[in-house]
Amino acid sequence: MLRALSSRTVQRARPFLRPFSSTVSQPGYVGAAQGAPRMTTDPVPKISMLLELRDKPGALHEVLRYFWKYDLNITRLESRPKTLNALGEARFDFFVDFESPSKNSTQVSSLLASLESMTTKAMILDEKDVNWFPRHLSELDLIANRTLDAGADLESDHPGFNDQVYRDRRGELATVAQEYVWNESIPRIDYTKDEVATWAAVWDRMEGLLEKHACSEYKSSFEAMKKHCGYSRENIPQQQDITDYLRDKTGFRMRPVAGLLSSRDFLAGLAFRTFFSTQYIRHHSMPLYTPEPDICHELLGHAPMFADQDFADFSQEIGLASLGASDEDVQKLAWCYWHSVEFGLCKEDGEYKAYGAGLLSSFGELEYACADYRPAGGTEERPELKPWDPAVAGVQEFPITTYQPIYFVAESLNDAKSKMRSFCEGLKKPFLSRHNPNTDSIWVDRPVRRAVGVPEKKDFAASA
Incomplete structure (x- = not known):
């Protein structure tokens, strides 16, 4: 966890720890929240088949008509280049996926007999x-x-630890998040006078720096969300209003969450263009410091960026790549997330601009990362800047208690997305996945059996 180090580093609190917790899973049952559907089985079961055919005209057509004959719906057909066997005879391989409840069904048995x-x-x-x-x-x-x-x-060093009113309020907001169900409107929070005052203090400190150092995409979205989502110094915007706006712009949505999630669980939400967001705010006694992600970080740092199509696509690429991936690859993706969505920089007219939420919600580190003068962010030191490369970022370690010593710089948000997509395509995955926004479901290109698991409760420091 991050601690306040000095007056120079206030507000450079732990901006995002969710993807950097243990991704190790143990066998067990995944329980649903009260009232939530218990969808623990996959959609229509599918069977994968490998067919090797002799190279002759109409060979595939002859085979496929038997799937029609036995009323078996094909969902994927994939070919492999022609090869020659030991006798020099040409062969084609085809992978076919089709819907069937069992490989031992009468239909499948009849199909195999016909294809023999x-x-x-x-x-x-x-x-x-x-x-x-x-x-x-x-x-x-x-x-x-x-x-x-x-x-x-x-924890005992949290500014609100000894404030029972604040702790009760945190518990109240946690309950709201825990009781939320996916197809309901997000409950509106009646923020208190102290909470709005805390929000205003952060707003006042960040407003000028954002105008100077935020990327153009952020500034454009932020101005639009002031008009459409109720962003202002005197008002904390509601997650449902933000969701309504984002869904019209890029298909993204917010979802309330009570606390920190594991890397695997958090990234899975991004695959559905869903951002898990806290609803509580830092303690009013220290408005420019937070030891965990709060709504200042989520709504000022993250939400405006999701209104940009390239950034939204970029974020979803990471989420889709995480589905079913190994623990090792999930960590690489989480570290890519840290060095981009949290602390990414891009170039604009020869200057470095921030698009990462950890910078866009931290006045000290935003100045430190982007300003060409010193001191900046209360320090004379300068960070190292590296070109955005997910293969490098995915193994680049980082501190969580100080300013980042290394930032990755993309040529543009489109450049960041393109390189992330190429990196994700190169990961060893057991299947390809796509998100269908019309059905809010994930399509995979072959049958899979999902092993249910419960993540171990380890924080990043313990698992790093």
Whole structure:
């Protein structure tokens, strides 16, 4: 956890710890929140088959008509380049996925019997076992409350630890998040006078710096959200209003969460263009410091960027790549997230501008990272700047208690997205996945069996 180091580093609090907790899973049952659907089974079961055909005109057509004959719906057909066997005879391999409740069904047995004389090889491929991941937006209810710590659980050095009123308020907001169900409107929070005053103090400190050092995409979105989402010095915007605006712009949505999630669970939300967001605010006694993500970080730092299409696509690329991925690859993706969505820089007219929320919500580090003068952010030191490269960022360690010594700089948000997409395509994954926004579901290109798991409750410091 991050501590206040000095007056120079106030507000450079732990801006985001969610993706950097343990991603290790243990076997167990994933429980749903009260009232949430218990969708623990996949959509229509599918079977994968490998077919090897002789190279001759109409060979594939002859085979496919038997899928129609036995009423088996094909969902994927993928070919492999022609090869020659030991006798020099040309062969084609095809991978076919089709819907069927069982590989032992009468239909499948009849299909195999019919294909026996038409193919040189016809075999059923077993399902791939993968780490559990949500297949439908409703299944985010199954992971939203698997918090590594809850919003009401404060450590002894937290500014609000001895304030029972503040602790009760945190518990109240945690309950709101825990009871939220995916297809409901996000409850509106009646923020108190102290909470609005705290928000205003952060607003006043950040406003001028954002105008100077934020990327143009952020500034454009921020101005629009002042008009459409109620952003102002005197008003804390509501997550539902932000969601309504973002869904019209890029398809993103906010979702309340009570505390920190594991890397795997948090990134899974991004695959559905969903951002897990806290609803509480830092303690009013120290408005320019927070030891955890709060609404100043979420709503000032993150939310405006999700209104930009390139940034929204970039974020979803990371989320989709995390689905079913190994623990090692989830960590690489989480570290890419840290060095981009949290602390990313881009170039504009020869200057460095921030697009990462950890910078956009921290007055000290925003100045330190972007200003060409010194002292900046209360220090004479300068960070090292590296070109944005996910392969490097994914293994680049970082501190969580000081300013970042290294920042990755993208040529543009489109450049950041393109390089992230290429990196994700190169990861070893057991399947390809796509998000269908019309059904709020995840399509995968082959049958998988999701192993249900519960993440260990370790914080990043313990697992690093």
